[in-house]
Amino acid sequence: MKTRNLGNSGLTVSAVGLGCMGMSVFYGAGNNDAASIKTIHHAIDLGVTFFDTAELYGNGHNEELLGNAVKDRRDDVILATKFGLRLKDGGGVTSANGNPDYVKAACDESLKRLSVDVIDLYYAHRVDPAVPIEEMVGAMAELVQAGKVKHLGLSEAGAGSIRKAHAVHPIAVVQTEYSLWSRDVETDVIPTCQELGIGFVPYSPLSRGFLTGVFEKANDVKADGDTRSFMPRFTPENFDSNKVLVDRLGEIASAKGCTLAQLAIAWVMAQGETIVPIPGTRKIERLEENVGAVNVSLSGDDLAIIEATSPADAVSGLRYPEAAMSAVNI
Secondary structure: OOEEEOEOOOOEEEOOOEEOHHHOOOEOOOOOHHHHHHHHHHHHHOOOOEEEOOOOOOOOHHHHHHHHHHOOOHHHOEEEEEEOOOEOOOOOEOOOOOOHHHHHHHHHHHHHHHOOOOEEEEEEOOOOOOOOHHHHHHHHHHHHHOOOEEEEEEEOOOHHHHHHHHHHOOOOEEEEEOEOOEOHHHOOHHHHHHHHOEEEEEEOOOOOOHHHOOOOOHHHHOOOOEHHHHOHHHOHHHHHHHHHHHHHHHHHHHHHOOOHHHHHHHHHHOOOOOEOOOOEOOOHHHHHHHHHHHHOOOOHHHHHHHHHHOOOOOOOOOOOOHHHHOOOOO
């Protein structure tokens, strides 16, 4: 496994991490804790050191799952978790909570669920527009001073928020959706991170699985509990045109001798040396495929062909439903 430095933070992690969300929530039935723990163990055996979770993912279930999986291998991993969002009773997700008292209480609960003494990387899951970001980050900084957290991160923060936060306490990492199909952060977020020496962690580098080529028709994602069934890019009005892009990218991958998923992850990694994608999976065979992307080298000509085939504005549909888009990049 190759490694990468997350900006100037001092964090060195595997070049590809593992997003654990789908092991607990959002991607339909089939979650199996025992199988997920085997997948996490196999990831560590493959050299993956960077694991991502959040209090939102099953309202703590995912943190407990990850904590149980790594309890005997704590020194082999970097654990990242996020606070500020929770599932509502009856469905849906709460608004972001950046209240300083909540920040501290949530950290204590995450420490318990992860069964650790310190969290390696602690993110605000979203920027809370009702709380000055300086106050939220100030509370996060107190957690560092107390020895409960090593590094701070922001998720789905805009460039202005990143600068304000970084002025209060060094921000080690910014996490945002980023893939061939989600490129809004290229305008100012990624340049801001590069300027300030902040690592960048893309989640959903495979566009929620669409860029694996496994979906043949829109109805393929209409399983109970699978939030992709109402994600704009998977809906019938957008699916077919997006499937055309997938097929064309698949031809490029075949010519390179890799899978489409590996091509998509390698493209993300090629956008900067301090970028570390965290594709999620609960299956060992998919994990092995995703990790194999570290061995896919894309030349300048390859990148040009990929860009011509799937430019930034080619995908149909927003990355989230319109209401949820108001909470990102702020």
